[in-house]
Amino acid sequence: MKTKFKIRRSDPLKAEPYWQAYSVEVKEGMTVLDALLKISEGDDPTLSFRRSCRSAICGSCALTINGFPKLACSTQILPIAKETREVTVEPLSNHQVIKDLVVDFTPFWNKMEKVTPFLLPADETRKEWVIKKEDEKAIDRAQKCIMCGSCNAVCNSLDVDPNFIGPAASAKAWRFVGDVREGHRKKRLERLSGEHGVWDCVRCVHCTEYCPKDAAPLEAIERLRAKAIEEGVVENPGAKHVLSLVDSIKRVGRLDEAAMTFKTLGFLRSLGMIPFGLKMEIHGKLPHPIIFLAIEGMKEVKKIYSAVEKRRKKG
Amino acid sequence: MVIHDVIVIGAGLAGMRAAVEAAREGLNVAVVSKVHPVRSHSVAAQGGINAALKETDSWEDHMFDTVKGSDYLADEDAVEVLCREAPADIMELERMGAVFSRDDAGKIAQRPFGGAGYPRTCYLADRTGHGLIHVMYEQLAKKNVYLYDEWHVVEIVVEDKSVRGVIALELLTGKLHRLHSKAVVIATGGYGRLFNTTTNALSSTGDGMALALRAGAPLMDMEFVQFHPTTLKRTGILMTEGARGEGGYLINKDGERFMKRYAPKTLELASRDVISRAEQREIEEGRGVDGCVLLDLRHLGEEKINERLPQIRELSINFAGKDPVREPVPVKPGAHYSMGGIWTDVDGKTPVSGLFAAGECACLSVHGANRLGGNSLLETIVFGRRAGSAAAGFSFENKLRVFPEDALKDTARGIALILNRAEGESASGILKEARDAVEGHCWVFRTEAGLKQGLLEIRKLKERYEGVCVTDRGDGFNTELVTALEAGYILELSEVMLLSALNRTESRGSHFRTDFPERNDREWLKHTLIYKKDGGYDIRYRDVVMTKFKPEERKY
Amino acid sequence: MADLRYAYYPGCASQEITKEANEVTRKVAERLGIELHDMPGANCCGAGLITDYNYELSLALNARIFAQAEGMGMDIMTICSTCLMVMSTANRDLKKDPELLRRINALLSDAGLTYRGTVKVKQLLWVLAQDYGLERLKKAVTRPLDRLNIAPFYGCHSLRPSSALGFDDPQRPWSLEAVIKTLGAQAVEYTGKTKCCGFQADLVALDTAVGMTGMRLLSAKESSATCMVTPCPFCHINLDNYQGMAEKKISKKIDVPVFHLSQIVGLAMGMTPVELGLSRHLVSAEKILTGY
Ligand SMILES: Cc1cc2nc3c(=O)[nH]c(=O)nc-3n(C[C@H](O)[C@H](O)[C@H](O)COP(=O)(O)OP(=O)(O)OC[C@H]3O[C@@H](n4cnc5c(N)ncnc54)[C@H](O)[C@@H]3O)c2cc1C
Ligand code: SF4
Numbered sequence A: 001m002k003t004k005f006k007i008r009r010s011d012p013l014k015a016e017p018y019w020q021a022y023s024v025e026v027k028e029g030m031t032v033l034d035a036l037l038k039i040s041e042g043d044d045p046t047l048s049f050r051r052s053c054r055s056a057i058c059g060s061c062a063l064t065i066n067g068f069p070k071l072a073c074s075t076q077i078l079p080i081a082k083e084t085r086e087v088t089v090e091p092l093s094n095h096q097v098i099k100d101l102v103v104d105f106t107p108f109w110n111k112m113e114k115v116t117p118f119l120l121p122a123d124e125t126r127k128e129w130v131i132k133k134e135d136e137k138a139i140d141r142a143q144k145c146i147m148c149g150s151c152n153a154v155c156n157s158l159d160v161d162p163n164f165i166g167p168a169a170s171a172k173a174w175r176f177v178g179d180v181r182e183g184h185r186k187k188r189l190e191r192l193s194g195e196h197g198v199w200d201c202v203r204c205v206h207c208t209e210y211c212p213k214d215a216a217p218l219e220a221i222e223r224l225r226a227k228a229i230e231e232g233v234v235e236n237p238g239a240k241h242v243l244s245l246v247d248s249i250k251r252v253g254r255l256d257e258a259a260m261t262f263k264t265l266g267f268l269r270s271l272g273m274i275p276f277g278l279k280m281e282i283h284g285k286l287p288h289p290i291i292f293l294a295i296e297g298m299k300e301v302k303k304i305y306s307a308v309e310k311r312r313k314k315g
Numbered sequence B: 001m002v003i004h005d006v007i008v009i010g011a012g013l014a015g016m017r018a019a020v021e022a023a024r025e026g027l028n029v030a031v032v033s034k035v036h037p038v039r040s041h042s043v044a045a046q047g048g049i050n051a052a053l054k055e056t057d058s059w060e061d062h063m064f065d066t067v068k069g070s071d072y073l074a075d076e077d078a079v080e081v082l083c084r085e086a087p088a089d090i091m092e093l094e095r096m097g098a099v100f101s102r103d104d105a106g107k108i109a110q111r112p113f114g115g116a117g118y119p120r121t122c123y124l125a126d127r128t129g130h131g132l133i134h135v136m137y138e139q140l141a142k143k144n145v146y147l148y149d150e151w152h153v154v155e156i157v158v159e160d161k162s163v164r165g166v167i168a169l170e171l172l173t174g175k176l177h178r179l180h181s182k183a184v185v186i187a188t189g190g191y192g193r194l195f196n197t198t199t200n201a202l203s204s205t206g207d208g209m210a211l212a213l214r215a216g217a218p219l220m221d222m223e224f225v226q227f228h229p230t231t232l233k234r235t236g237i238l239m240t241e242g243a244r245g246e247g248g249y250l251i252n253k254d255g256e257r258f259m260k261r262y263a264p265k266t267l268e269l270a271s272r273d274v275i276s277r278a279e280q281r282e283i284e285e286g287r288g289v290d291g292c293v294l295l296d297l298r299h300l301g302e303e304k305i306n307e308r309l310p311q312i313r314e315l316s317i318n319f320a321g322k323d324p325v326r327e328p329v330p331v332k333p334g335a336h337y338s339m340g341g342i343w344t345d346v347d348g349k350t351p352v353s354g355l356f357a358a359g360e361c362a363c364l365s366v367h368g369a370n371r372l373g374g375n376s377l378l379e380t381i382v383f384g385r386r387a388g389s390a391a392a393g394f395s396f397e398n399k400l401r402v403f404p405e406d407a408l409k410d411t412a413r414g415i416a417l418i419l420n421r422a423e424g425e426s427a428s429g430i431l432k433e434a435r436d437a438v439e440g441h442c443w444v445f446r447t448e449a450g451l452k453q454g455l456l457e458i459r460k461l462k463e464r465y466e467g468v469c470v471t472d473r474g475d476g477f478n479t480e481l482v483t484a485l486e487a488g489y490i491l492e493l494s495e496v497m498l499l500s501a502l503n504r505t506e507s508r509g510s511h512f513r514t515d516f517p518e519r520n521d522r523e524w525l526k527h528t529l530i531y532k533k534d535g536g537y538d539i540r541y542r543d544v545v546m547t548k549f550k551p552e553e554r555k556y
Numbered sequence C: 001m002a003d004l005r006y007a008y009y010p011g012c013a014s015q016e017i018t019k020e021a022n023e024v025t026r027k028v029a030e031r032l033g034i035e036l037h038d039m040p041g042a043n044c045c046g047a048g049l050i051t052d053y054n055y056e057l058s059l060a061l062n063a064r065i066f067a068q069a070e071g072m073g074m075d076i077m078t079i080c081s082t083c084l085m086v087m088s089t090a091n092r093d094l095k096k097d098p099e100l101l102r103r104i105n106a107l108l109s110d111a112g113l114t115y116r117g118t119v120k121v122k123q124l125l126w127v128l129a130q131d132y133g134l135e136r137l138k139k140a141v142t143r144p145l146d147r148l149n150i151a152p153f154y155g156c157h158s159l160r161p162s163s164a165l166g167f168d169d170p171q172r173p174w175s176l177e178a179v180i181k182t183l184g185a186q187a188v189e190y191t192g193k194t195k196c197c198g199f200q201a202d203l204v205a206l207d208t209a210v211g212m213t214g215m216r217l218l219s220a221k222e223s224s225a226t227c228m229v230t231p232c233p234f235c236h237i238n239l240d241n242y243q244g245m246a247e248k249k250i251s252k253k254i255d256v257p258v259f260h261l262s263q264i265v266g267l268a269m270g271m272t273p274v275e276l277g278l279s280r281h282l283v284s285a286e287k288i289l290t291g292y
């Protein structure tokens, strides 16, 4: 089947990126990477793109395909061509383009370096560690990451704040924080809870949705946050906010906005972080902090809290 | 010009392990790699890495299995080092941060692997290479090793039989750089991409071997290439042994389980080379389906496939568009592992002073005529470490020697020639013909006539390559230029492989000569060594080192 | 057609800040003949924040809600995308892993509760687009919204993670557009429709949050939307209440009124702006609604 490929190209020497169309004879089983190789080996050898393993494990070939990030090498053409008639291929978004489909990964690697990407064992001399299956499982998902950059490409926070640590590096960070052998957990969590750290994630779930390896970066972020709170790293707006909801549900079973905002904002105010406009607006629209009605069955909620607490203490 | 104590070419497991070791000695170490380290081919290894860890196992048993598996072409001194040092290296990997899969007691789990008499393969789920490559990359960061990532080495600079450094092309800018050093370690991986059908990454083009040959180091046993029996049609992507281990059938176009004619006892579980040859025979005798045979899993049922072989199913769907639950998957033999490579001793030393090699690009030989699964990852770690340490030792003992004035100019001229040629042939066209020739004549079955024909074709292509040209004249990320350079390496190695295969008039391990179907220990217990000489090649031989075991028939 | 009955879970936001969404949903449901049964004992789903504290607590609190619905013999309908996402994710994990379900039930046992894993969680959008059905909805329209160019804003939690939600296609969603068209209006195509409104960062990284809000609204406006609709009260807070701040952040005038899903359905069924509680919104819809 002849299929139209529309490829977003750019040449650093020419000013504007442009679309170029190619027609490729697609056979059953062909992937987008196969088509790109076919184009570059025939029609147009000047087309640049990264590739290596062609088996979805090296992370070289993540591209924006029909609008969303995918690994070119594991994306079958026929099913998508049938749906949309043509296949568009663009470089990953949220990344600077070098040439055609090749983007600059330097910021990606720099973020990795920021999370001190190696184990700092609690005991350097220990020969063999006993690692329980559940400990292995705790970091197994994050370890599936192939550093393809798809998550960072769709991360909504990164889009507005390029300094945000981002989903990929967060998954990497969890891989160490969650490792039973790690010796500098708290220090790591303190850094990760700082500016541009894990609390800046807006939970848009793009990363987990589009990760081609099911590494679930958002889950790693949630675990990092929970671990930070557990380790007492709570002097930041994110943790305060969480703790106030934990407290609110424990008291009344639901979100007591007035009390919660008060707590989080009180903290922000002490840091001089709330702008005037927000203060006004929040005051304008909040319910009067009268006595907030609790849900029915608060006893049950309290019992659940204490059961969870008990289990946590037992470890 | 930049100066380092040690330069490592290649950032696969072997290269990074070497760099980490050299850096441990406090030296200024750099790694140069044409792809980012975690994109290296090592990342694709699935199965695992061998080591005799248990009390009921021993390095001697591991050694015996390896030597037998090699069809007695391995050098036993080298195999001894490999097997003796394996357990400590595995523990070291764990200390670096790897988490090998565990057994119920929380200790490192081990599973059985083909050709081994004991379950001694450690693994990280079904992505051992991926797990290890990320750990090694972490260590690179920890040790502050300098990384030139996406720099393509185009020349190893040697004068007076001593290495002076390398010249590399920076992909981002298209600039050529001189990197001056006391020692160079080559760790550029295998040459699977001499073939069309291969399990290897697109970057496994054998660069380092060709560069070493040009720099005066000999290549050894290049005729030995392991073929894997179950690779996907067209892409060559590996379908692991697990598919057959769980009870999958291999059938021909008549739906016959043909293995019963070739290996009535072991059937689909016979050794890799036996199955590969059986498949090839079926295909050649017209009982294949579109150049393949079929891997049939349907009788296992959806539930079992999902539970036991989820990866196989995913790969078939994503890469071949076939769902094994519903239809058989076309598979065929594919080039999988390069036993041959740059000749080194157990410290990775080559005959060129200051030049070392480790990993799949090296040949000691620990794999002989046939590698055992799980031994090549081990080789990258054990001999990567040893080469790194030896290169560091060399740097301590030697002064930096002069980087020849003209080296850069000469290299630049060669590249400019390709870039500026107004018209000529495209590299990908030449490559395609070269691979057809190699696959046609130096495949699972080999004959004198075929190999001669192959040589003829490759030599003609080499002449045509002199007129290769590129349409992309830009500087930044010129992947077409890279393909053209790789084509040069591939042609060179193809010729060497064909020559070595033509001369070896016996069948041993992966090398099967239809015209000489028997192993011939009287004449051929020796390694092929090829040197480059006056535009041609000089072929010599070297006896196999035997210390412990006597050759016997290889039967499983 | 079987009568539609749901255990109704409006979510915390719609009981306070965006109460209009809750009130209008009740009215619209009543007119359409969808039975909504209150859950006076339902607790907060945790809005994802409890997951940031302790995953098991989050699962247990959600299992409590599910156990209640199970007792009522009904599936849950919410009008909040975040509640939908949090509950669906918890539900997926509990249903998928019997061992986990057992562990969580053990936490509920002191409170005398068990969840058997039989409940489904839906949101109003899905109920309209599927359970109730577009054809039936069309019959309820008395005043087609043919003069409105509406930007459908899905945001995040009605689409992702699709492994837990499994209703619409996160890449090419259709349900909101389908409802909009059924009501007689035009659905505007624009780049921001499946991106984040910024809400979850409001109190943590306000600048980041409002920046996002602004970008979404602007992309809708630039694609000639005259208003926007969202199935989520949290998105509404940012898109409406913070629109002023967003305008300042991106230094551009936006002025795009934002509706709750229930409000446009109500509008098409002839309800007045007062009945729709539009005065509670910060960005006035008056100019686009003259004549309605
Ligand atoms: C699908 C598959 C599965 C496998 N599974 C197993 C297994 O389970 N167990 C096992 O033991 N073995 C396995 N192997 C074999 C094993 O993976 C390899 O032998 C091993 O990883 C080779 O590692 P290496 O470090 O030598 O080279 P590679 O990992 O190939 O690295 C080569 C490096 O050299 C660089 N390079 C190459 N040319 C240049 C140049 N011109 N300039 C600069 N840099 C250059 C590349 O960028 C790369 O970084 C498998 C192989 C395949 C194909
Ligand atoms: S969930 Fe958080 S980390 Fe993931 S893409 Fe969204 S903002 Fe980024």
Ligand code: SF4
Pocket (backbone or CB within 6 Å): A144, A145, A146, A147, A148, A149, A150, A151, A152, A167, A168, A171, A207, A210, A211, A212, A213, A214, A215, A216, A217
């Ligand atoms: S987490 Fe997933 S999407 Fe992100 S870099 Fe890793 S593999 Fe790619």
Ligand code: FES
Pocket (backbone or CB within 6 Å): A050, A051, A052, A053, A054, A055, A056, A057, A058, A059, A060, A061, A062, A071, A072, A073, A074
């Ligand atoms: S080429 Fe390696 S992931 Fe696609």
